[in-house]
Amino acid sequence: MVTLKDLAKEVGVSVATVSRVLNNSGYASPEMRKRVMQAAERMNYKPNEVARALNTSRSNIIGVLVPDISNPYFPKVIRGIEDEAIKNNYRILIGNTDHDFDKESKYLEIFNQNNCAGIISATWTVTRQDNLTTRPVVLLDRVVKEHISIEADNLKGGKLQAHHLIQQGVHHVLLIKGLEDYSSFENRTLGSREVLGENQVPYEILSHTALNGTLESGDIAFLEKFDGIICPNDLVAYRVLNVLINHGVSVPDQVKVIGYDNLDFSQYVYPSLTTIEQPIYQLGRNAFKMLMKMNQGIEVESEVLDVKLIKRNST
Template sequence: MRDVAKFADVSVATVSRVINGKGDVNPETRKRVEQAIEYLHYKPNDVARTLFRGKSKMIALFVPDIMNPFFPELARAVEDVTNKYNYTFILCNTDGDLEKELTYIDTLQQKAVDGFIIVSSTITDEMLKKISVPIIALDRFFHSELASITVDNYQGGREATEYLQSIGCQRIAHLCGPESASNTMERLRGYMDVVRDTDWFLSSYLLSCNYNMEQAKVMTMEMLRNHPEIDGIFAANDVMAIGAMKAAEQLGIRIPEDLAVIGFDGISVGEATSPTLTTMAQPIYDMGTRAAEMLMEQIQTQVAPKTIETFPVHLLERESTKRKKVAHG
């Protein structure tokens, strides 16, 4: 800055006002400073500015599994919004590991990160209390004091199960995510409220596959060998649904003729499977956008919104389900 000031024949304070857009600066003086900055290729020292202001213009998004296509689609929306506000966006893949989350939180707070958007099934209330900057929960619900963006997971789970019944499925299994995830339990609750009082439901129709494709494939193969009567599967995310479809393929079970499969999320890869995947679609981009906008508002106003916003999901009917013909006497 001293070099710029000397070159433009102004004070360092004037250069600072031009760079930060604060205070009145004569237009001709401003032009000289800007020309000096350009000629000298001067860039403000972000580390020094962070130390001075206590702010970094950085926000972090925590996701549990970057290999799941749902999270890159969320991340794209968050990045688009943060770019609009001239913020730097940091994507942290936590692998659902509590220690990894804690390390990220400590490191980023030392670097004066301005806020967090957190998708987590493992983070605790105790950890959340240690975070001194704004937080938005995304795709999960922690507690009523923390702003969150989710979908109506209960209704989505219920509709998915009722849809399988409506197309003629008589034995419907459910593939769950991790029990620690609020969305898992709400989707399971929706399923259970439909099947609980049927005369065919068995606890062995429930599998916990941790939102993982390979796990879903292996466990579904075993379930279908033990229960060949199953003719419908509701998977709590699209990745597990694809795993279930792979399991059926290896066992020579035809989809949708012998087994109907419905997922939950609406990720774009569902259009590329064969057959294409029926799913309960979340407005993924809209959710990421709203979470980022809420975080920016909180950073700028320093007022924490105690808001829980719930988006609807909708049935996206594709080739992995088919209405069965009913024989008439």
């Protein structure tokens, strides 16, 4: 093991000078920099984490992929991951993919270059074939065949949404779908449809792509056809509430609206939002714990956490 002292002796300068160059922390002339770097290379000195990472061991960094950091769901997940990571002397690198496969690939490259100890991803679609990485991966809120994942029971959550609206006496439901290809949204829709079907409550489905058009045009005639609206997440519910209220539609008297996630803001919107609570922070913490076990070669099974209804004033 070559030490800083060995290196300083070889170059014929002080340990402080060598340290400044290697840590890139303070002045050193280009000439001095070159001499020290060449000696470091020649003597196979490993100055830092990056060098250690190159040396085939894994770094104490994990990569986290989220589709959209602007949705407060993800910062909360990230806090769960990060708090647990810090406790274990790990750090996280966050990649925001914007549902864009190219961006995701770039971040996976960066994770490889940093020799990340593993990856927690909330970006993998159900049709995903290629791993793009040989590192341990835990999928968060996404279930993809042959992968370890953690989610909060999306099927149950979708059922709870429909059950609650039916209990509140709705007769005609609009079921707004989330982004296609994510298992979480698929299962929520599946759960809601199952319960609506069993109870013979007629419903229409609005696709994620059609949603923006409906809300931006404020197509109130369309929305008013229903007395219950099931939203794929709280963010969509905020926008739906906003369009309804701005057009003088009474919520919950005329239309009842239910969200999904229970973001912190859902208690503050008007009317305060009935929603399904996911243990968001816990999902992040557990995902990190699972990843650490996988790294230690301990066998890990996919986890499903519980969800519950939070009744507020929008239903």
